[in-house]
Amino acid sequence: MFSFWEKQSVHTYDFAVIGAGIMGCSIAFELRQKFPDAKIVILERSLFPSGASTKNAGFACFGSPSEILHDVELNGENKTIEIVSQRIEGLKILQERLGDEKMGRTSGGGYELIFEDINYKQKIDRLNQLLSPIVKTPAFSDVSDKIDLFGFSGGIKQLLSCCNEAQIDSGKMMMNYWNLLRENNITIITGANIKKVEDDIIEIEGSSNDFLKAKRIFICTNAFIKDILPGINIKPGRGQVLITKPVKNLSFSGSFHFDKGYYYFRNVGDRVLFGGGRNIDFLNEESKELVINQKIIDDLILKLHTVILPGKEFEIDQVWQGIMGFADNKLPHKVNINSYTTYAMSCNGMGIALSPFIARELVFSI
Ligand SMILES: Cc1cc2nc3c(=O)[nH]c(=O)nc-3n(C[C@H](O)[C@H](O)[C@H](O)COP(=O)(O)OP(=O)(O)OC[C@H]3O[C@@H](n4cnc5c(N)ncnc54)[C@H](O)[C@@H]3O)c2cc1C
Structure with missing residues (x-):
């Protein structure tokens, strides 16, 4: 039962946001801009943000050419370009809000490796034309002369450059986002696993005072949405990620994609971070379990040997997973x-x- 004091100060809010990943944090921040005096709380089940926002590969990108072209097949040119524009705008907002230092942001550039025998010239010309109202320089260009410079191998036919792509430190960024919210008088409560939301009532698992109230509730639990709203048709998609120990004489920096965005790698100092491969085992990767898929990890290691670090010695330092919502x-x-x-x-x-x-x-x- 709540005390008189608790009822006054901790029980009822104007706005409650469930899930303190980048979406929850961004909604809370926008609410504070619009409602300077509102009582705002974020309820997060873990001790720190521990969804995809801190388990991703640290890419600040708006999509590689083959990924965008794949989306065009699914949703048409207009819808796809609208979403790409929103990604570009979203990255600008984030950079303005937090600044490069607090995001651990470096502008190492972005590239796509093309393995097929298809000439992408016409395709990227079309994408550049469609994106020209939003991106002033051509969004994509052919830089195949860099393939050897970067030391790649494995039958790469073309290398395309993706403008304005940057690398971020996801952990640093999210902790600084939390700090910014606290500076803006937003309460963050951790260890609050939300079981159920009904009208203005938020039920919390295992709490002695087992519910809170808010006039408006935003659920931002991404791949875990069905735990609270079972009827929503969002599927989990696990991403496997690995990082090597420092590699001697690493010959590239920046971020790289291939195969419609299903594979992505970058340098982190003199280490290589490599993730993806969901497309070789979609069925098993439709999962919320944070466990290794050995088939995918073996595939990533093979590609490190044959494409990314041919002839170089390397050791895997760490493997982890992040769960996305699709x-x-x-x-x-x-x-x-x-x-x-x-x-x-x-x-x-x-x-x-x-x-x-x-x-x-x-x-x-x-
Ligand atoms: C391997 C990988 C690579 C990626 N690459 C990119 C990329 O290149 N570019 C890009 O833009 N994006 C990328 N992403 C996607 C991006 O990280 C996510 O889309 C984004 O972080 C989702 O943010 P979110 O706040 O919606 O969800 P999350 O970060 O998943 O946050 C949800 C939060 O809700 C909490 N939660 C869950 N259930 C409950 C509950 N019942 N009660 C309370 N709290 C709860 C979780 O603990 C978590 O902190 C990648 C993701 C992964 C995993």
Whole structure:
């Protein structure tokens, strides 16, 4: 039972945000800009943000050419370019909000490796044309002369450069985001595993005072949304990531993608971080379990030997997983369940770029 004091100060809020990943943080920040005096709380089940936002590969990117072209096949040119523009805008918002230092942001450039015998010239010309109102320099260009310079091998036919791509330190960025929210008088409560939301009531697992109240609730639990709203059609998609120990004479820096964005690697100082490969085992990777998929890790290690670090000695230092949320149409979701509850998910492995934009749009509309 709540005490008189608790009822006054901790029991009831104007806004409650569930999930303190980048989407939850971005919504809370936008709410504070719009409602300077509102009582805002974020409820996070872990001790620190521990969803995809701190387990990703640390890419600040808006999509590689083959990934965007794949999305065009799924959703058409107009919708795809709209989403890409939102990612670009989202990255700008994030950079302005936190600054490079607090994001651990470095501008190492971004590239896509093309293995097929298809000439991408016409395709990237078309994408550049479509993106020209948003990106002033051509978004993509052919830099195949760098393939040897970077020391890659394994039958790469073309190397495309993706403009303005940067690398971030996801852990540093999220902890600084939390600090920024606290400076803006937003309460963050950790260890609050939310079981159920009904109208203005938020039920918390295992709490002696087992519910809180809020006039408006935003659910931002990404791949875990079904734990609270079972009817929502979002599927989990696990991403396997590894990082090597420092590699002697590493000959590249920046971030790299291939195979429609399913594989991605970058340098972290003189280490190589490499992730992806979901596409070789979709069925088993539709999972919320943080466990190794050995088939995928073996594939990543093989590609390190044959494509990324041919002839170089390396050791794997660490392997981890992050869980993304995917919608069938690969589009972001922001849905008002009723007058109390909204859920928001940038989804599809692009939430670092998209969340700040989606959050701004969502809060603007309330
Ligand atoms: C390997 C990998 C690579 C990626 N690469 C990129 C990329 O290149 N570019 C890009 O833009 N994005 C990328 N992403 C995607 C991006 O990281 C996510 O889209 C984004 O972080 C999602 O943010 P979120 O806040 O919606 O969810 P999350 O970060 O997953 O946060 C959800 C939070 O909700 C909490 N939570 C869950 N259930 C409950 C509950 N019942 N009660 C309370 N709290 C709860 C979790 O603990 C978590 O902290 C990648 C992701 C992964 C895993």
